[in-house]
Amino acid sequence: MEIMLAYDNSRNARIALDAIKTMFGALSPNVTLVSVVEDVGSATAGADDLFNEQFATQKAGVEAAAAELMAVGIGAKVMLAEGDARKMILRATEERHPDLLVMARHSHQPDSGPLGFITKRIDALVEEFDHMTFGSVSAFLARRVKCPILIIPTHVGADAAHAAE
Secondary structure, three states: OEEEEEOOOOHHHHHHHHHHHHHHHHHOOEEEEEEEEOOOOOOOHHHHHHHHHHHHHHHHHHHHHHHHHHHOOOEEEEEEEEOOHHHHHHHHHHHHOOOEEEEEOOOOOOOOOOOHHHHHHHHHHHHHHHHHHOOOHHHHHHHHOOOOEEEEOHHHHHHHHHHHO
16 A cells, blocks of 8 residues: 655644554555645745755654654655645655545644633634635645545544643
8 A cells, every 4th residue: 555645744744644653554555755845935045044944854854754654664755845735745646646645634733821712713713714815735635636635633633642641
């Protein structure tokens, strides 16, 4: 089984990584971790430095995730790309033809605390505006990929993480 995982080293991507290990580990799949670094959009030297730093951080994170999969007996390889995440992941599925694309639903998990309620409400509004304006990566891909797609709800991983504490 060939699985492609959209991986950006975020909390949500790690939840999706754990889901692959749990749900598919017994099948010994081959997993391609696709990580896209989006261009900063500026031609200044400072922007180049920022991009290079982001690229190095993301590369290290996705390589560590691949090593984590290999440590539990799951074949893993890394695919790094630059550009718009939606388009680059779509292109990767078109080139590699995976049996399944796995990704986490994008959301920002605000910290709890005295302002947590307000932060969550503001975050929900921002996320809804972003979705209406640009569309989420998962929604974009769900309409376009030619393979099955599994979108992992990130609140499940957060609940499980809190239960383990």
